[in-house]
Amino acid sequence: MPELPEVETTRQGIAPHCEGQTITNVLIRNGKLRWPVPEDLPDRLQGQTIRSVDRRAKYLFLNLDAGTVIVHLGMSGSLRVITDNSPVMTHDHVEITLGSGRVLRFNDPRRFGCWLWADDSGSHPLIRDLGPEPLSDQFSGSTLFRQSRGRQTPIKSFIMDNHIVVGVGNIYANEALFKAGIHPKRKAGRISLDRYHRLAETIRETLSAAILMGGTTLRDFVNSDGKPGYFAQSLLVYGHGGDPCTNCNATLKEIRMNNRSTVYCPRCQR
Missing domain, CATH: 1.10.8.50 (Helicase, Ruva Protein; domain 3)
Incomplete structure (x- = not known):
């Protein structure tokens, strides 16, 4: 399972390509992940701008003006920014096309990851009771x-x-x-x-x-x-x-x- 350093490495890898980019298309190839991907997620994201890519514990946040997409990599998930015409792989379940033409693609063979929507990420049941970040001043x-x-x-x-x-x-x-x-x-x-x-x-x-x-x-x-x-x-x-x-x-x-x-x-x- 990807641990905190792997998730943070992913955040650092995708953030420069995603932040400030407008979402032009969302494709859900398979929404049957750990929890079902919300059916209205494409409608919520269409035309929204990704303001920042943050991390809380092992969750990644795609922060938009209207709310936040909460992403977890699960047991085997990965996020890649596709800059060419790389073919779609068997386990590529979610794809976000950005205004730059690049594609944020989520691959998860075991489907233990998640893509969820939150109006307020801090109050989401998966987030609100988490302890402090180990690299923060709140941890000692x-x-x-x-x-x-x-x-x-x-x-x-x-x-x-x-x-x-x-x-x-x-x-x-x-x-x-x-x-x-x-x-x-x-x-x-x-x-x-x-x-x-x-x-x-x-x-x-x-x-x-x-x-x-x-x-x-x-x-x-x-x-x-x-x-x-x-x-x-x-x-x-x-x-x-x-x-x-x-x-x-x-x-x-x-x-x-x-x-x-x-x-x-x-x-x-x-």
Whole structure:
């Protein structure tokens, strides 16, 4: 599944081509996504100008004068700006033609993504209860510490909860906990303020590095320009179960938590 860095990379890739452009045509080839694409979406968008392309958690916002299109890439979705006569692919479900003649094309083989309309994106049920952005001033170790008091939840599950902080998916939770030296099964309520300060710092560092390097290459993801990201080459623990730890040379252990792969160093992470 595309994580926050992949979504942010997509936003940065499509924004220069979309912002300020008037929508001249909308084609819904298959509206049966995770939630049905609104039947009136083409009518709502026709003639509207895309004022900005923003991101909240893993959702992309196409902001128009009349409202906002909320896009989620789901498990396997991607957005590309088509500048030539590239043929339509089997899983190209939504297509927006811009005044420039370029086409914003949404491809999603598994159809777990979504295209929804919101008059006010901030009050939409998918958005209104989300936690702070991990790269914003609203996110800090102190905030994590306060929210964790009395919580018996494992710390890995805690930081992956979108009500606590958005966008810390499985890959980046593994990496941040390793850098912070925290065992993924440690109870969130048993971690000190100092360690939460360090964890907040490693979450920021990990996500920022992934964004700069174009996102992690996942099996079903390519960037908006068709090129894969390269952060996967820099992963320290995720996908390295059984390999030696880069810090102490101990063997990295791989377990399942909430049906997700979890890799950690039994010596470095406590």
